[in-house]
Structures are given as structure tokens and as C-alpha cells.
Amino acid sequence: MHSESLKILLVVGALAAIAVVVPNTNSFLILLATRALAFAILVMSVDILLGYTGLPSLGQAAYLGVGAYMTAILATKYQFGLGYDFWLVVVFGILGGAALAAVFGLLAIRASGVYFLMITLALGQCVWGLAYRWNSLTGGDNGINLRERPKFGLDLSNEVTFFYVVFACFAVSLLLMYTLVRSPFGRSLAGIRERELRMKILGYNTWLHKYIAFIIAGAFGGLSGVLWAHTAGIVSPENVVLTTSVDALLMAVLGGAGTLIGGVIGSFIVFGLREYLSTIVPWWQYVLGIVYILTILYLPTGLMGIPERIRQRRASAQRRNDAKKLAPAAS
């Protein structure tokens, strides 16, 4: 497992670099990086479903929405979660996401492939519909403004402090999800992705496996929502709209499904394009569209697949060379 530990080392190094470099840039970049990290948790949760279980979810924004609305409603209506109880809200967000996924999963898990895509879309739209029209709870179109960030020894209204908090949550999520996918449970998920029927024959309860994966993904979605609410300072139906779910799915694919870290790269690239490039050039969306299309056409394994492709190409070149060398000797 030499290459695996090398990979881990690389990822840890890159994350450490982010943690050191970002706080020293200008505050707009800090804000963007915070957003990208908070959203990356959602993207990784999509990857648990898409990359490791083979279930393409087009409604993941629903869980972000639950976490975010929960945070906003608790903070504005009950002044809850603005001190140490922020961590309680984090727990509630995780539980809320998991609970919603537990309900939705009952409906969705039976389906697979594009049918799963459709049913998660429908479920996501249910949540959007409530956020948009259930005015007395969600404020409808107005959204909910969070006037302040939590303070508990740490003052999260400081952008750098808040960045570190989000970063820590992100790092822990990454670690947990990584452990999950490397565990026997994660391996059986991969088995289901490859050959569900065989797993069934081997005696696995594939429905239950998928259901649990779905709930776990929902839980991380809820966490991402809690962080997102405080990052953005406003929660609105825009956060649970179809395009947000589409974004999460695309980011996962862009970076490379089934790699976890690919989703993080996807998240950073898309946020960079959308919120940074868009302030510089008016045609940023062409870049985004073309990046997606090229990736899907030419890099089915996403950006994380590039090293592998290079290695394969080298290996085949090597084989050809070896063959050439061997050929004269044989004759």
C-alpha cells in the first residue's frame, strides 16, 4: 500500500498548505475558501452515494437545506446556537440531515440508476417547495438573515477564526468518510456498486447497506448546511434549489467520483470560477460549462483520474519498449 500512503501524505500536505496559506490572503479569498470547504462536505456526501455506492443523487441540497434552516431558525427565533450551544446545533444539523435521509431513503432506495436520480430530484423539490412557500417557518423568498455568528471564547465573526472552525469540521468529516469507505462496510458498498446481484446472492442485505449509506450522506449534508448558514449569513430557498443539487453532483464528478478528495477539488474549482472569475470577466460561465463538458467527454474518471491515466499511458509505452527490447533477443 505504498502509493496509498503517498496519496494520504499528499492530501494532508495540501490541506496543511491550505490551512497555512489561505488565512494570509485577502479576506475575500478567505471567505471563498470557507464557502468552498463548507460546500465540499456536501460534495463528499454526494460522493459517498455516487462514487462508492453507485447512487447518483440529484437532491442532496435538501440535506444542506435542513441543516441551514435549522441553524437559522434556532438562531433567529430562539437565540439558540450563538454560544457554546453552537456545537449542539452542529449535532442537531447532523441528526436532522440523517433523519430526513432516513425518511427519504425509505422512498428512494428501491430505485437505481436514472430512476434514483429522478426520485431524489422529486424529494429535493419537496424540500425546496416548503422552503419557498412555507412562509411562517422559513420566511419564504425573504430567506432568514443571521445577524451574528456564534461567540464562545472563539469569536466566529472573525473571518480567519471561522475559516479554521470550518476547516476543522471539514477535516474531521474527510477523515470520518475516509475511514468509512475503507471499512468493511465501505467495501461492501463498493461491491454493491459493482455487482448488486452478486452481493445479494452472497447474503448481503444490499437494501440496508444502501439505506445506511444514504443516511450517512444525509448526516454530512446536514453538517454542511449548519456551516453554510453561518458562512453565508443568509439562508434562502436558493440554497435548496435544483441547481444547488446539480452543482454538488457535478463537482463530485468533475474532481473524480469515488475519491472523496476529488469532490473537494471540484468544489474549489467551481467556487473559484463562479465567485472569483465572475468578478473579473463576464463570460465565466462559458469556462464552467466547457470545463464540465470536456471533463465528462475526455476524463470520465474526473481530474483525480489524470495521474492514473498518465501512469497507464506510461506503462503501456513501457510495455511496448520492453517488447521491442525483447524482440531481438528472441530471434
Next chain:
Amino acid sequence: MNWNFWIIQTFNGVSYGALLFLVGSGLSLIFGVMRIVNLSHGSYFLLGGYVALTVIWTTGSWLLAIPVAALTIALLGLAMERVFLRPLGFDPLRQVLLTVGFAFLFQQAALDIWTGNNFDINPPDALTKSIVVGGVYLPLYRVFMIGTALAIGVVLWLAMEKTRMGAAVRATVDDAQMARGVGVDTSRISMFIFALGAFLAALGGVIGGAFLGIYPGLDFEILPLAFAVVIIGGMGSLGGAAIGALLVGLADNFGKALFPEISYFTLYAPMALILAVKPTGLFGRE
């Protein structure tokens, strides 16, 4: 809440359903034949409206705008299918994602060509009047929408049931491999259906543009509704799309009128339930 209320609301719901039928039937056929979940379908709707606007601005003719817009977008769909989707072969997920990529490109292109303004497509004056039936005012334009959807529906049905091409399409929907086996050129069928789907969506855009307006973002607003139609009706079924559209139109209308706070929930929750019980929709076949 008297009789008038129910009559008018039903009429409104049916006319909205008529519009949704145009968008949904194409989406449904595309799915049935190619198993592609086309997320750029909303873009076809929006682009259809924009092209129609250009035609109206240059020629002043609304009647001309309808076929020109629909055919232009049909060509666009055809090109997309040939150049990008077909080469991917049968890979539904990548195809879905590809259509999203295109939706983003179309969004930006529309913004560059037609600016970010909100436009209305103004139909001829004759269609903006209302007729009064038994004290109930029925806007003529809505009657026109119902008429158009009916006409298109009948033509599509005849084409599917009574022509060789239609038979080939139905065979492909049922089992593409088998169809190929008996000599159906499924590649040509796919191309044709994709173009037809784009044609119908664009037609919907021109007709719907008169009362929804044409503006950036409309593409992703109409898309979930189109999906609701397809999902409820069953994917790949024309009759299903008609019934789905009618149900969605009525659910949307009565939901907004009677339960405003949960109006969209009343639309999407039944959709999710139907899918959970029957993943292929009410009239879809496995």
C-alpha cells in the same frame, strides 16, 4: 368558493397543463428512447422563446416565430445528440451530466445574445381577448394553448400509432436491443426523437413565453415541472405525459389557490410517492 371558482380554476389548471404537456412529452420520449435524462430541456424551452423574440422583432410576425423557433431549436438538439451525446454510447450518468454542462453554456449564450432583461412575447391582439361563457371569463389565449396541445397530442399519437416510424419508435422504447435486432435503425430513431423533443420544448417556450415571460433562470424553473410531468405520467409514454401534464397543471393551480403555504409541496410530494411505489411512473413500462 362557488361553482365559478371551481370552473375557472379547473380551466386554468388544464391550460397550464397544456403548456406542460408540450415540454413534458418531449422529455418523456427522449427518456423512453434513449434513457437520457435531459437536463438541458429547460434550456430548449427558454431558447425557443428567445429565438421567437428575435423573429418577432425582425419580422413582426408572431405566427412565423412559432415554426422558426421550434425548428431552430430542433436543429440545435439534433446537433447536440449527434456530436456529443451519441459518441458517449450508452452511459446515462455521463449523458445526464453532459446535458447540464450544455445548460450552463446555453444560459451564458442567451445572456450574451439577448441580455439579461425580462421579455414578454406578445401574441396577436385577437388572442388577448376573453370569451364569456355563462358569466365565466375565459381568456382566449388559454383556450389557444389547450387547442395547440390537443392538436400536437393528436398528431403525435397518430404518428406513433399509425406510421412505420412510430412503430419503430415504440419498439425502441420497449426494448432497444430487440429493436436493433429486428433491423430498426435505433441511432436514427434517437436522433429524430431528440430533435422532436427539442422542437416541442421550444414550441412550449414560444407559447408559454406570452404568460410566463422570457428571462434568464426560466430554464431551471420549468425543468422540475417538466420532470414532474414525466415522472407522474411514466417515462417514454405519450399518453402518460398527457395525463401527467394534466395532473401537474391541476395540482399546481389548486395547490396555489387552496393551500398557498404548501403549494409546491402538494405538487412534488405525490410525485415522490408515485416514484417510490412505481419507479417507472404511473404509465411507464419497466
Next chain:
Amino acid sequence: MKDTLLRRLGPALLGGCFAFSFTVGAKSEELRIGYLAPTTGIFAQVGKDMVDGFRMYLEERKNKLGGADIKFIVEDEQGKPDTAVTKAKKLILQDKVHMIVGGLLASTGYALAPVSTSEKVLYVNPIAAADDLTQRDFAKYPFHVRTGWTSSQPSHPFGQWACEQGYKRIVAVGADYAFGYEVVGGFQRAFEACGGQIVQKIWPPLGTKDFGPYIPTIRADADAIFSLMVGPMSLQFPKQLSGAGNKKPVIGGGTSYDEFVLPAMGDEVLGHVSALQYSAALDTPKNAAFVKAYRTKYGKVPSYYSESNYTTAQMIEAVMAQNKGKFPGAETFIKQLVALKVDAVRGPVSFDDMRNPVHNIYVKKVEKKQMFGYNKPELWNTVIKTYPNVGQFGQFKKDEFLKTPVYNRDFPPCKFCK
């Protein structure tokens, strides 16, 4: 846009890895104004009027306000509060602007004001009419100053006007968001205070185009309909209302018949009455000149969105002139701004002690006629009554007013709804 593009591209390409601070040279001072308006989406037309109004004043002054060179940076807020917050942070953190100006929707105003507080940046607000920014939450937003209006400000005198017309029972149809609640709420308070009854409130979502589901629910036993529409809703509602055979008189909030949409309307709106602090048909020499200049430049009649921003630029100029072109810091700037007595296009404007303008409210009727020497009969918002120097609390006492909650979906309660 083009010239700023290069300037912005340069540093950005460096990756923005280090924060660069502007050192202002010995020549004239630079005032950086970050402007937020929806330039895409359903509110793009309104956004254009906002930017054009502000820009027209800048161009008349050769891009100098009170001695300062203006760097005017426009960002698209898409008519969405959360986008507005992101863009505002970009303007503040990246472009280091001295002030944020703009924001269309009341909900956007409510979202931007906290940003101004947390970032300690001046927020000059010409359009977003969210009541509480200058009412109950006034103390929370020390960096916010309003140059436009509060949503309910025109509604207070207008409710009284409706009583005087003899209306007894009115149905309110309003866009379902903060601004809608406040305009309708102000009207309801005033109308019911003089004996009227609001018998039904209908809230179609913001951006509704198809009023099919809502129009048939309007109660038949009402004397009149009060509508509050925004953006493209304004055009569709009267059209579909008349298509559904409505015979009741229609009155409404100012944005329902504002000039941004009036030219696109048909004869179905003739006789409709609304109230606002501006009308393009205001018969004063100052306004006549403004309308003609604006129309020559942009090919359309100015709307209240144009006027409010034009006047805002005028106010910024007055303050900058007092400081000889040097930005005095947000607190001083606000103090000086609210002390101004401005002779604006809309009429005389002063400020109350909660940083909100006091100005005339005009009751306006849509008529087809010729104005200002234009030779074609067009739709104009003819002023039929002027309420002079109206403050945000109107005929009500400030202290009592502030004790009641901000207008919302359920306040004032609909006592006469069945």
C-alpha cells in the same frame, strides 16, 4: 465596464494572494462606490433604471462628485438577497469600496444591512425600502442610511385617501415578501384607522407571472382591489385581471404602476391609482428637465428607480463637497448626509431622526395624454393629490408606531377576513 475590466484583471491574475492596499496619490482623491443592482434575471430592467439614474448624474458631473474622482463598480445581485450579500462582501473585501449603494428588494436590504454593520462599511440605500432598517432595527445598523423611502411611507396617506373615496371593503393582492407585507400593511393600518376594512389578503410569490390561480379567489363583495406588484408582475397582473373580466376599481402601491413598466402597459390600467414619492409626470420645471434629459439619453421615461438613484448621487456629491472631496469616514458621512436639505427632482427632501427621508407623497392616476411637449399620447402617472412632507410614520405617532411589530404577513391581523 471595459476600462475597469483591465484594471481589475491585472491584480486578480496575480492570484490575489496578497492583499494590496490603495495608496492615494497627491492628485485628487478617489471615492470608490460599490453599486449593487440586478443586471440579469427578472428584475434586470429595474436594475438598469437604477444604474442609469446614478450614472446619469455621474456623467453630468464628469465623473467627479464634490471634488472626488469616482470609481463606480457595478455588481449584479440578481434580485436575490444571498447573491447580494456575496457581491457586497466582494466589493468591500476585494475592491475596498468606501460605500455600498443599491440593492433592489426589501429582503435584500434586510440582508445587506447586517453586512454593513459587521464590515463597518457605509451602506447608502436608495431603493430597498425595508421598513425596519430605519425603524425598530435602526440602532443595529449604524452604517446604514436611506435616501429612498420606507415601503409603508406612501401607504399611510394613501390609506386615508382610499377612505375619502368612499371605499369600504378592499381586497389586497401583494407580492409575498417583506416589501409586499409592508406596503399592504401600511395601507391596511391607515385604511382601517379611518373606517375601511381589508376583507382579504392574497400573497402570490414574488415573480409570479401566471395569476390564474389567484384572480378567481378575489372576493366578489369587495369595492376595490389594492395591488402591490414588483418587476414583471406589475405588467401581468392588470392584464390578466382585465382578461378575467374584473370591473372593480384598482388601486395599488407605487411599484405596480411605476414608469419602468408603464410604457409597456395597455389601456387596461387607465384610471388605476397609486401612491409614491415620485411620478415622471410631476409638473415641475426640475422634473421636466430631468425627464427630457433622461429620455434623450436612455430612450425611456425615468422611473422612481432612476430618480431615487439620481438624487442619491446628488446627495453624495453634497456631502463630498462639504469635505472637499475627501471621504470623511462612514459615521461623519451619515451625520452630514442626514443634515442635508435637498432640492431633489422628486421635490424637497429632508431627513428624520432615524435616517429616513421626509418628502412629498403623490397620489397618481394613470391617464393617457401628452406631456412635456412629446407629441404622442402616452400613459402617464398624473398627480391628482399631493401630501406634503410625509415622514415614515405618517399620521401615526412614532412611539406608539414603534411599539407595534413590523408589518408582516399577519400584522396588522386581517380582522375582517372570513
